Amino acid sequence: MFKQYDWLLCQNEPMTMTPRLPVNAPAEQSRLIGHAAMLLLWVAALWLFMLQARVLATGWVVAIWVVVSLVMLRGLFRRARIRRRAWRSAYLYPESPWNRRLRGGVCLFIIQLGKAGVLAAILLLTAVRIGEEPEIWRLMLVAVLLFVLVRAIADRVFWRDASPVYRPELLARVGQWGTGVVMVLCLMLWALVQPQPDFREATLEQALWHVTDREAAASVVVEKGTQWVAAWQGAEQWLAQQVTALDQPYWFRAGVWVSVLVRQGLFVMALLVLFNGVLAGRLRDGGA
Amino acid sequence: MAGRERLKGLGVVLVGALLVAGWYGAGAFHQREAPREARLHLVLDGSHYRVPQSRLPALQARSGIWFRQGGALAREGLEERLERGMVRLFEPVEKQVPAFLDWYYSLGGEYTRLSGWALEKMGFEGRALVVGRTEELLFEETDFRSRLVVLERGLATDAGRYAERTRTGWRRMMKAALSDYEVPPPLNHARENDPRALDLDGLSSGVMADERSRLENRLALSGAGGIATGALVWRTATRAAAASGGRVAAARGAGRVASRAGSAALAGLGICGATGPLAVGCGLVAGTAAWISIDWAMIEADEWANRDRLEQRLREGLNGVRDDLRRQLSRALSERLEQLNGRHRLRIRRTLTPLDTIKKAATQGGGQTEHG
Numbered sequence: 001m002f003k004q005y006d007w008l009l010c011q012n013e014p015m016t017m018t019p020r021l022p023v024n025a026p027a028e029q030s031r032l033i034g035h036a037a038m039l040l041l042w043v044a045a046l047w048l049f050m051l052q053a054r055v056l057a058t059g060w061v062v063a064i065w066v067v068v069s070l071v072m073l074r075g076l077f078r079r080a081r082i083r084r085r086a087w088r089s090a091y092l093y094p095e096s097p098w099n100r101r102l103r104g105g106v107c108l109f110i111i112q113l114g115k116a117g118v119l120a121a122i123l124l125l126t127a128v129r130i131g132e133e134p135e136i137w138r139l140m141l142v143a144v145l146l147f148v149l150v151r152a153i154a155d156r157v158f159w160r161d162a163s164p165v166y167r168p169e170l171l172a173r174v175g176q177w178g179t180g181v182v183m184v185l186c187l188m189l190w191a192l193v194q195p196q197p198d199f200r201e202a203t204l205e206q207a208l209w210h211v212t213d214r215e216a217a218a219s220v221v222v223e224k225g226t227q228w229v230a231a232w233q234g235a236e237q238w239l240a241q242q243v244t245a246l247d248q249p250y251w252f253r254a255g256v257w258v259s260v261l262v263r264q265g266l267f268v269m270a271l272l273v274l275f276n277g278v279l280a281g282r283l284r285d286g287g288a
Numbered sequence: 289m290a291g292r293e294r295l296k297g298l299g300v301v302l303v304g305a306l307l308v309a310g311w312y313g314a315g316a317f318h319q320r321e322a323p324r325e326a327r328l329h330l331v332l333d334g335s336h337y338r339v340p341q342s343r344l345p346a347l348q349a350r351s352g353i354w355f356r357q358g359g360a361l362a363r364e365g366l367e368e369r370l371e372r373g374m375v376r377l378f379e380p381v382e383k384q385v386p387a388f389l390d391w392y393y394s395l396g397g398e399y400t401r402l403s404g405w406a407l408e409k410m411g412f413e414g415r416a417l418v419v420g421r422t423e424e425l426l427f428e429e430t431d432f433r434s435r436l437v438v439l440e441r442g443l444a445t446d447a448g449r450y451a452e453r454t455r456t457g458w459r460r461m462m463k464a465a466l467s468d469y470e471v472p473p474p475l476n477h478a479r480e481n482d483p484r485a486l487d488l489d490g491l492s493s494g495v496m497a498d499e500r501s502r503l504e505n506r507l508a509l510s511g512a513g514g515i516a517t518g519a520l521v522w523r524t525a526t527r528a529a530a531a532s533g534g535r536v537a538a539a540r541g542a543g544r545v546a547s548r549a550g551s552a553a554l555a556g557l558g559i560c561g562a563t564g565p566l567a568v569g570c571g572l573v574a575g576t577a578a579w580i581s582i583d584w585a586m587i588e589a590d591e592w593a594n595r596d597r598l599e600q601r602l603r604e605g606l607n608g609v610r611d612d613l614r615r616q617l618s619r620a621l622s623e624r625l626e627q628l629n630g631r632h633r634l635r636i637r638r639t640l641t642p643l644d645t646i647k648k649a650a651t652q653g654g655g656q657t658e659h660g
Contacts, residue, residue: 033299040306047310054322134315141310197475206472213471216322223322 032152039144039275046127047137053128058219065120068274072116073109075172075277080104080112082169116273123270125225128217129233135190140271143183147275150178168280176272180265183272187264188257199238207238236260329474330466333459336473337466347465351636354461358454359629362447366621369446373439374614378606380430385602388425392598393591397421398583426606440617447621451628 049064056064084104092099130136154174155167162170199207211234217223240256328344330337339347391397404417427433 033296033303036303037299037306040303040310044306044310047314051317051319053319055320128319131319132315132317137314138311141307145307199475202475203472206475209472210475216324218322 032148035151035279036144036148038278039148040141042274042278043137043140043144046123046140049124050127050130050132053124053219053222054217056217056219056222058221061124061219061221065117065124068120068124069113069116071277072120072270072273073113073277075273075280076112076116077104077109078280079169079172079276080108082166084108086166086169116277119266119270119273121225122229122266123274125222125229126267126270128222129215129226129229136187139183139186139190143179143271144275146182147175147179147272151175151279154178172276176269176276179275180268180272183268184261184264187268188260191260191264196237196241199234199241202238204235204238207234210234211237232259232263236263327469332462332466335463335466336471337469338471339466339469343469347462348637350461350465351458352633354458355454355629355633355636358450358457359625362450362454362625363622365450366443366446366625367618370443370614370617370621373442374610377432377435377439378610381426381432381606382603384426384430385599385606387429388422388602389591389595389599391421391425393587393595395580395583395587398587436613443617443621447625447628451625454629455632 053061081104084102088099088102092102151171151174154171158167158170158174197207197210199210202210208231211230212227215223215226215230217226236256236259239259240253243252243256326341327338328341330339400417400421407417
């Protein structure tokens with residue numbers, strides 16, 4: 001089996017410049033349990049952060065944000081390098097000097113660092129705002145299991161067919177999309193049934209002040225950050241109630257729901273990027 | 289291989305434990321809340337403010353100073369106005385003094401005093417005749433009472449204006465001081481009043497209008513009291529004059545009446561002869577004429593001797609009345625202004641008292657402060 005696969009790689013070698021790499025088998029059961037345990041520990045860490053976030057000093061918050069960003073960066077940067085390799089293989093000759101220049105260095109690192117920083121901030125701030133809402137935290141537990149399972153299934157399904165060089169990216173994508181869609185749908189449904197403050201007779205200013213005023217933290221970073229997230233959510237709720245009351249066209253209502261989708265999507269994406277970062281390299285992706 | 293299986297089993301247990309703990313522990317713990325300074329929700333001129341507790345003592349002190357200074361300025365202005373008003377009030381009365389003296393040194397005045405003396409002798413309140421006439425000539429003729437009422441109303445209106453000006457300035461000062469803490473109205477504010485909001489508008493609108501009308505009423509009442517007291521004072525003064533006239537009359541009293549009667553009778557007899565019925569009638573007419581002539585002569589002599597002194601006493605009496613009335617009005621104004629401003633200060637102090645009082649109120653009556 002391995003020989004057959006190696007042969008395929010060798011066949012492609014002159015054209016795609018795919019290196020000869022050992023072909024990894026699907027993840028074993030014990031490894032899956034290890035992944036689940038690690039991700040659950042990270043969710044637990046997030047939960048602990050949520051409990052203490054409003055009383056933590058800015059220094060601690062920044063330190064936690066840096067750690068989460070670095071974990072995210074680990075996955076993001078590896079995946080970006082794999083995607084870059086695929087792009088180079090597709091468009092460049094192996095002997096082209098651009099191969100070396102575009103393999104992904106400082107620039108790619110900085111871009112991914114920026115993405116990781118933003119996503120880490122979104123994840124942490126949203127976790128603080130979620131508070132002790134048990135449904136969301138239970139959903140995260142379910143998401144951990146789903147994520148590990150989807151990745152494992154995808155690994156088992158694609159290990160014979162997908163290139164081992166690009167398979168980590170494929171697994172990350174499948175895991176991210178598979179879990180992400182389910183999570184976003186659940187969060188949208190949850191948002192739909194959640195009670196909202198009555199903004200029908202309130203101005204936007206009143207609504208924003210009402211939601212932001214409740215956000216308080218010892219750290220100004222957490223306070224301002226949660227206030228911004230709260231303002232976004234408050235504006236959505238106000239807009240949703242106004243368009244319903246004023247009988248606005250459907251596309252306008254859809255716009256509000258798109259905003260909810262984007263907000264929930266960002267949170268889910270940040271969480272799954274963290275999961276990917278935690279598990280980066282664990283499936284012997286070796287493509288970095 | 290066995291170790292691997294054990295590790296796997298341990299992993300399953302760990303994952304299971306984490307899942308169970310996460311599932312059931314998710315809602316069991318509460319997020320710690322950030323400490324936040326208590327803030328007071330104030331409403332002033334329809335605007336809403338959330339003021340940190342630490343700012344309240346300064347606002348309270350500034351408000352106190354403002355109202356004290358406003359009260360002092362109002363008192364100063366009202367005193368000037370009162371002084372001018374009193375001069376204008378007593379000017380016609382002073383102009384009436386010569387007319388009073390003319391009456392006093394007339395046969396009518398003389399006989400009124402004599403009648404009073406006679407009534408006193410018979411056990412009646414005869415002095416009231418003189419006093420009443422004096423009051424009538426000096427005060428009622430000059431419409432004193434109604435002019436005093438007008439003066440009081442004017443003072444009360446001015447006091448209200450000063451109080452209004454002080455409050456307007458205070459509102460402006462407060463709005464400037466609170467501008468950093470302005471917040472939008474709470475949700476559904478129009479539908480129901482927020483029990484946690486303290487309405488400073490109450491200090492400046494309806495309640496204060498009631499206070500002003502109460503001030504006017506009470507000032508008018510004090511003025512009415514002032515008239516009565518003032519009347520007593522000038523009566524005392526005029527009594528001195530009347531008494532001096534009375535004393536003259538009394539001195540002329542029994543002996544003089546007898547001597548006047550004797551003189552008149554002798555004059556009658558001298559003119560009409562000693563006998564006959566016609567002589568009685570003639571004697572009565574001649575005696576009366578002689579009586580009146582003697583009285584007139586005595587009044588003229590009395591006027592020549594005492595008019596200036598009586599006029600001086602009267603004017604002194606009037607000055608006394610004026611000073612007394614001015615003092616009474618001034619005291620009434622000061623008391624009312626102090627009461628009004630004091631009530632303001634008290635309400636502001638109660639409103640802006642940040643410490644335990646508010647916390648107590650918050651726990652007892654629905655709360656005035658907002659934490660977090």
